[in-house]
Amino acid sequence: MVKIAVAGASTGIGRHLVDAVIYSGKHQCVVLSRNESPEMSLLGVELIVVNYEDQRTVVSALYGVHTLISAFNHKAANLDVSLVDAAEAAGVKRFIPSSWAVHDIRAQVNRYHGKLEVDKKLEKCSLEWAAVDCGVFMNYYATPTAGIGYLRPLKFWVDVENCIAIDIPGTGNEPVTFIRCEDAAKQVITAIDLKQWPKKAIKMHGDCLSFNKLVDIAQNIRGKAFQVNYLPSEDLKRGYEDNAAGFVRQLDIAILQGKFDVQPNIEDLPKPMLMEEFLRKWWAKG
Ligand SMILES: NC(=O)c1ccc[n+]([C@@H]2O[C@H](COP(=O)([O-])OP(=O)(O)OC[C@H]3O[C@@H](n4cnc5c(N)ncnc54)[C@H](OP(=O)(O)O)[C@@H]3O)[C@@H](O)[C@H]2O)c1
Known part of the structure; x- marks a missing residue:
């Protein structure tokens, strides 16, 4: 059992990731959010309200976390840069940036340019990281x-x-x-158990x-x-x-x-x- 943190989980793929962690029955989930959420309390998920402009709140939310998954929407994807700093300061082992489409197309899609900002940071960081290539x-x-x-x-x-x-x-x-978000989330949470991730991107089934x-x-x-x-x-x-x-x-x-x-690069992920x-x-x- 490890502690998995999801940043940006009130909606979208992040919210599906929370369900997948709960469904796994194996790992502990902590959600980083800008706001309180009665829904997360009902699910029994620990939610920590953070201010992404105040790094101390993010670092303190990440103590004890093994894997941090970013699911920020594209407009906030540049926040992944400070998320990596906070993760390193808190001793997090693994990181998934908010890519969630096809990592290699970011430079050619204007809306994804914010997602590129984290690249330099990832090259130098101590975290094991991989984006998720999932298609549409x-x-x-x-x-x-x-x-x-x-x-x-x-x-x-x-x-x-x-x-x-x-x-x-x-x-x-x-x-x-x-791929259904439900299946992408399940595959990612299954991949947490792997001893090592593929370089750069985990390619979904x-x-x-x-x-x-x-x-x-x-x-x-x-x-x-x-x-x-x-x-x-x-x-x-x-x-x-x-x-x-x-x-x-x-x-x-x-x-x-x-x-x-x-084309998948990990065998034995749950069938979609x-x-x-x-x-x-x-x-x-x-
Ligand atoms: N492959 C595909 O077909 C596909 C489709 C859609 C999206 N995506 C990708 O999936 C990722 C997530 O997108 P999404 O559509 O699921 O996102 P979303 O639902 O719009 O937002 C996800 C979370 O981001 C947080 N957030 C939003 N604005 C923020 C801000 N200004 N500052 C900090 N946090 C903010 C919110 O969490 P809190 O309110 O809890 O803080 C929100 O719940 C992105 O990388 C996107 O490009 C891929």
């Missing part, structure tokens, strides 16, 4: 059902509710790895398929042909603005470059739910 969270394809989990409801390329697929990049046959295959499965389940349009590769250019549409176009480019084809089972769970009638 599958939960989005359940929007607006409860299958979204703790993510904010969002339709990303394929809108299963309205049977449409908009601006599918390239031919739609390029590989993309999808997700479901690697294409958007065309996703649409195929969704059409069968919804019993209706989807309206689909494609964005040809020649229409995708570099240098998009830092807005929601520009963010997706930059992900499109990474998809066309094959960077969302996440595949896209077909997931879509059936949330969209099949009766």
